[in-house]
Structure formats: C-alpha cells, structure tokens
Amino acid sequence: MTTTREPGQTLAEFDEHLDELHLRGQWQYDAQLVQLTDGPLPAGVPFLWQRGLAERALEEMCTVRANDTARRNFTFINPGPGVDGTTPTLAMGMQITLPGEIASAHRHSINALRFVVDGSANLYTSVDGERLAMEDSDLIITPAYTWHDHHNESDKRGIWIDILDVPVMGYLRQIFFEPYGSSTQPLRETRADFISSRSSSVRPAWERRDSTRIPFRYAWRDVRAALRDFAGCEGSPFDGVILHYAHPISGGSTLPTIDCFAQLLRPGLQTQRHRHTSSVVYYVVEGEGTTLVGDHRLDWSAGDSFVIPNWMWHQHINHSPSTEAVLFSATDAPLLAALGMYREEPHDSFGTGPYPAVPADVVRGHVTT
Incomplete structure (x- = not known):
C-alpha cells in the first residue's frame, strides 16, 4: 500500500487514499462546521405522545410477559433520524405493574427516576433498602449503582414514567448491570438507618457527608x-x-x-x-x-x-x-x-433573579439589586 499522495490525484481520490490509512483530512469537516454558525443542530424532532396511545400500549403489554422480571415498559422513541431514545441523552417511557407483582432487584450505572402516573401507598420502590411509596405524581430517584426493585401490593395497576440516561451511558460505553440474585433486597428496619434521613437539615454530626447513592422520594x-x-x-x-x-x-x-x-x-x-x-x-x-x-x-x-x-x-x-x-x-x-x-x-433564566428583599431594608431604603 502506498503511503504518499500520487501526482495528479483529485481531492476525492486523496480522501479515499487517506481512508485506507484510517485518516481523515480536516477539510472534510469544513462543510459541516459552516452550517453550525447559529449553534448546534437540534437532534431529533419535537413530538407528542398522547395519553390514549400510551394507555392502549400499556393495556396490550399486560398480556405479554417478555421476561421473568415483571418489567413491562416501553420507551418513547423520537421519530427524528439518528436518535435511539427520546433524545440522544435521555430515554423516557412508561412502565406498568399488575397487583401482586414484583420487578426484580438489580442495579446499574444508569441514573433513573420514576414519576408516578397511577400509584398508591401500597405501590413502592425499594432503593438501597429503603421503601419509598409511589403515590400519584410522586418522584422517586434511583441514582447510579443503587439496588432497586418495584412492588405492587395494591389491588390496582401501578403506572409510572421512567426517565433514564441510558442513551448517553451507552454512547460512552459505561453501562454496568448487576442483578441482585433474588426478586427482593433486604429492607432497612429503622429510620435511623435510612440514608434519606440524612437529607434533613438536622443530621448526624458524627458521620461524613455523602451525596451519592441517596434514595429519595419527592x-x-x-x-x-x-x-x-x-x-x-x-x-x-x-x-x-x-x-x-x-x-x-x-x-x-x-x-x-x-x-x-x-x-x-x-x-x-x-x-x-x-x-x-x-x-x-x-x-x-x-x-x-x-x-x-x-x-x-x-x-x-x-x-x-x-x-x-x-x-x-x-x-x-x-x-x-x-x-x-x-x-x-x-x-x-x-x-x-x-x-x-x-x-x-x-x-x-435559571439562577439569575434576586432573592426577596428584607422588609426592613425596603422601609429604610437599603435595597440593592
């Protein structure tokens, strides 16, 4: 294989020559850069999934058991070209569990959250041993590497929105997955053992402060x-x-x-x-x-x-x-x-507005912006 440019080669022929050497000339990127003068090109397209469509898909999914983990969920896939998720970085979808079901415990490097659509006090997610109730519109976070399993001990179906960073983790080749080995994990027994108890403004003074793997229910x-x-x-x-x-x-x-x-x-x-x-x-x-x-x-x-x-x-x-x-x-x-x-x-727009003024300062004319 020749490693030098042949006399009289066209640019296209030279590009092919560089390809054979697993190289690429900067000029091949110039045309792409010119169209980015207004900023990055949007990835995907704006799109809306109606409630009725999602509910029908969930209803049909109840007749299917694709695996033994009782996880019946789907992802909203952006119809735009080249997007293998809802966006290139986020996968949003919905999950349903039937009464009495348990979605088996596991953990992964993927960050995830659940926004509850149809919940109850007896629908819950266990996160690192903490039972977190899933009532309507609650938000449950399962940070990376936290053990988690879902339980429906109610008499109705439980439905929630799933949002995960799996597309970007996949692109970065950073996905780790580990099943727990049984359907449920052990639960913590007292509030003093709850990691989420450390989220209070009053917390144990003898412990180091940690901000990772924090189970929490909003x-x-x-x-x-x-x-x-x-x-x-x-x-x-x-x-x-x-x-x-x-x-x-x-x-x-x-x-x-x-x-x-x-x-x-x-x-x-x-x-x-x-x-x-x-x-x-x-x-x-x-x-x-x-x-x-x-x-x-x-x-x-x-x-x-x-x-x-x-x-x-x-x-x-x-x-x-x-x-x-x-x-x-x-x-x-x-x-x-x-x-x-x-x-x-x-x-x-975020973090730019002023705090409310102190009333006494307003009266005395000491307000600054």
Missing part, C-alpha cells in the same frame, strides 16, 4: 403545595412558576446527568420564546395547552408526554382563562453544564 403533596405558595410570583418569563427538584443533600441537580422541574402555567399565560443547548422531556400533570417549538405546534392535555430537542426556540401557552396547567420535566442540562456546554438564548 412527595407530590409537598411539590404541589410549593407551586401554590409561589403561584403569585412572577417566575420565569420562559417557563412560568418553575420549581427545581434539588438534590436532597447537595442542593444541586436532581441526578448527576438529569435535572427535574415542576412548573405552573397560570391561566392565560403565554411565555416568551427561548432556546437552550439542553433537550427536555415533559409529562403533563394538569390542564391543557400548547407548546410551540420552531414551526411545530404541540397541543397537550393531562397525561400526554412530549419532547423538545436541543437548541430549538419554544414557548408554552395555557389557553384556559381559569385553569392552571402543571408540567413535569426532565433535562440533560447537568451533563452539558459539567462540560461547559450549557447555554441559553436570549439570556440565562
């Missing part, structure tokens, strides 16, 4: 109450009254690769347009409305799921003059922020 009753508390605030011009599911120990992102939010859109609200380098998946908890994404119109109502790809202009609209709309969302922003790649336009 109860919807607390989240919905907080949304009511902040409903009168101006909130974000792009997302309305949007609250962060902060990590219970660090206060940072919900999981290292996934951040979660609950947002309230007041009656008649039309948010401003913005875009960000992160992709976002949504589940509609309450109400109905529209999200405009580029040239796409996504009309949603309670129980629907939809996706907004990265770097696409979008805005939310609550058409109702009297009813609030509530959305749950998850984003890959922490992953991008860790790489220094997170960006918003027309300007940053």
Whole structure:
C-alpha cells in the first residue's frame, strides 16, 4: 500500500487514499462546521405522545410477559433520524405493574427516576433498602449503582414514567448491570438507618457527608403545595412558576446527568420564546395547552408526554382563562453544564433573579439589586 499522495490525484481520490490509512483530512469537516454558525443542530424532532396511545400500549403489554422480571415498559422513541431514545441523552417511557407483582432487584450505572402516573401507598420502590411509596405524581430517584426493585401490593395497576440516561451511558460505553440474585433486597428496619434521613437539615454530626447513592422520594403533596405558595410570583418569563427538584443533600441537580422541574402555567399565560443547548422531556400533570417549538405546534392535555430537542426556540401557552396547567420535566442540562456546554438564548433564566428583599431594608431604603 502506498503511503504518499500520487501526482495528479483529485481531492476525492486523496480522501479515499487517506481512508485506507484510517485518516481523515480536516477539510472534510469544513462543510459541516459552516452550517453550525447559529449553534448546534437540534437532534431529533419535537413530538407528542398522547395519553390514549400510551394507555392502549400499556393495556396490550399486560398480556405479554417478555421476561421473568415483571418489567413491562416501553420507551418513547423520537421519530427524528439518528436518535435511539427520546433524545440522544435521555430515554423516557412508561412502565406498568399488575397487583401482586414484583420487578426484580438489580442495579446499574444508569441514573433513573420514576414519576408516578397511577400509584398508591401500597405501590413502592425499594432503593438501597429503603421503601419509598409511589403515590400519584410522586418522584422517586434511583441514582447510579443503587439496588432497586418495584412492588405492587395494591389491588390496582401501578403506572409510572421512567426517565433514564441510558442513551448517553451507552454512547460512552459505561453501562454496568448487576442483578441482585433474588426478586427482593433486604429492607432497612429503622429510620435511623435510612440514608434519606440524612437529607434533613438536622443530621448526624458524627458521620461524613455523602451525596451519592441517596434514595429519595419527592412527595407530590409537598411539590404541589410549593407551586401554590409561589403561584403569585412572577417566575420565569420562559417557563412560568418553575420549581427545581434539588438534590436532597447537595442542593444541586436532581441526578448527576438529569435535572427535574415542576412548573405552573397560570391561566392565560403565554411565555416568551427561548432556546437552550439542553433537550427536555415533559409529562403533563394538569390542564391543557400548547407548546410551540420552531414551526411545530404541540397541543397537550393531562397525561400526554412530549419532547423538545436541543437548541430549538419554544414557548408554552395555557389557553384556559381559569385553569392552571402543571408540567413535569426532565433535562440533560447537568451533563452539558459539567462540560461547559450549557447555554441559553436570549439570556440565562435559571439562577439569575434576586432573592426577596428584607422588609426592613425596603422601609429604610437599603435595597440593592
């Protein structure tokens, strides 16, 4: 095989020659770079999966037992080319368990969370030995390497949204999986043994502080109450009254690769347009409305799921003059922020607003912005 360029070779012929040497000239990338002057190309397309479609698929899935782990779930696959998930980094789907079923214990390097669609006090997930109830709209996190199994001890079907970072973990070739060896793991016996007990502002002084493998349940009753508390605030011009599911120990992102939010859109609200380098998946908890994404119109109502790809202009609209709309969302922003790649336009919306002023300072004219 020759290792030098032949006289009179065309550029295309030289490219073939470099291919044989497992090399590639920079000029082959130039055409791709030129089209990126406005930022990264969105991966995938905006898309909405209606509640009825999902419910029918779950109903049909109840007649199938594809394996012995009692895991009946599906992933929302983005119809855009080259996306093997809901986004290139996130896989969102739904899972159903029948009364009396146990989804066998295992653990993996994948970060995962469960947002409950149809739950009860007797539907629960065990995470590193902690029993975490799965009631309607609760959020349960299963950080990487935590043992977890799902139990339905109720008399009705349990349904929840699954969101995992499996696409990016697969791309990075970082997937580890380990079955526990039996359907259930041992449970902790006292609250003093619960790792989630360390998430309180009052915690054992003799222990080192840890922020990994923290099992946690964000109860919807607390989240919905907080949304009511902040409903009168101006909130974000792009997302309305949007609250962060902060990590219970660090206060940072919900999981290292996934951040979660609950947002309230007041009656008649039309948010401003913005875009960000992160992709976002949504589940509609309450109400109905529209999200405009580029040239796409996504009309949603309670129980629907939809996706907004990265770097696409979008805005939310609550058409109702009297009813609030509530959305749950998850984003890959922490992953991008860790790489220094997170960006918003027309300007940053998170972490930029001031704290409420001290009343005494307002009276005495000492308020600064």
